Amino acid sequence: MKFLFPIFALCALLSSCQALAGSQAGTEAKFAPETITAFAKNVEKYAAAQGAGAFIIGRIGRPQQELPKGIRFTHTAIAVYSAITLKDGSTVNGYAIHNLYQETGKPDVSALVVDYPVDFFWGVHELSAGIIIPTPELQQRIIAAISSGKNKAVHNPAYSVIASPYNNELQNCTEHTLNIINASIYQTTDMRQLKANARAHFKGQRVRSSRFKLMLGSLFMDDVTTRDHDGKVVTTTFSTIGRYLQQNGLVKHMAVFNRDGSSGELL
Known part of the structure; x- marks a missing residue:
């Protein structure tokens, strides 16, 4: 039975890597549609009540027990209050969510996709939302950056689930979100400057897995590679973005919003 151990170890590794790979759209719903819709609407109401x-x-x-240490959320994006045109041509106000998603059938390639709260939460394992509301000035800068296409200017379609935040060789959803935030803060889309600023001021999340295991995973998953890392494997997470903004006085409100309508501390 000795030969089974490497198989079990590989399965555990791939599960861990997949737990990080949350940049996917259109996954199967695990809750009733009306439950997801109600939760999504409550998230919108909560954010709006906070002036977002x-x-x-x-x-x-993914289940919390499958997530690597220090990683709480599997996908990160930016929600912007917008006028939304419905299929019947009418217009409503709500939050449009600006995502980086992996392309279907091409997990190592990403595209920028706008969807809405119900879509965003459709395939989640748990009905909880991480919410980071920047200061009003930074909010306005982010809105201006997205409306002027700066989010596209800081997008690199070469995808890795554990992309380094300190260079632009590869990118994941959370690094892309950080890029938009920093483009808004520093008023530039010069990637060399943005990455220099990230190295100077942003502390990423250490990925607690050996290089051998990550290398093994890269043999089986197109969206796992460490080639953009120098030394320790570090990536961007929702929580590290929260700490970064908080430490620089750029947060108005942060919370985890739960299915029952309660909210708790994010960090």
Whole structure:
């Protein structure tokens, strides 16, 4: 039975890597549609009550016990209060969510996709939302950055689930969100400057897995690679973005919003 151990170890590794890979759209719903819809609407109401014109939003796409240490949310995006045109041509106000998603059938390639809260939470494992509301000035800068296309200017479609935040060789959803935030803060889309600023001021999340295991995973998953890392494997997470903004006095409100309508501390 000795030969089974490497198989079990590999399965555990791939599960861990998949737990990080939350940048996917259109996954199967685990809750009733009306439950997801009600939760999504309550998230919108909560954010609006806090005065959020734009905020960073996170979701939980895998069971907590499968997530690597220090990682709480599997996908991160930016929600912007917008006029939304419905299929019948009418217009309503609500939050449009600006995502980086992996392309279907091409997990190592990403695209920028706008969806809405119900879509965003459709395939989640847990109905909890991470919410980071920046200061009003930073909110306005983020809104301006997205409306002027700066989110596209700081997008790199070469995807890795554990992309380094300190260079632009590869990118994941959370690093892309950080890029938009920093483009808004520093008023530039010069990637060399943005990455220099990230190295100077942003502390990423250490990925607690050996290089051998990550290398093994890269043999089986197109969206896992460490080639953009120098030394320890570090990536961007929802929580590290929260700490970064909090430490620099750029947060108005942060919370985890739960299914029962309660909210708790994010960090």
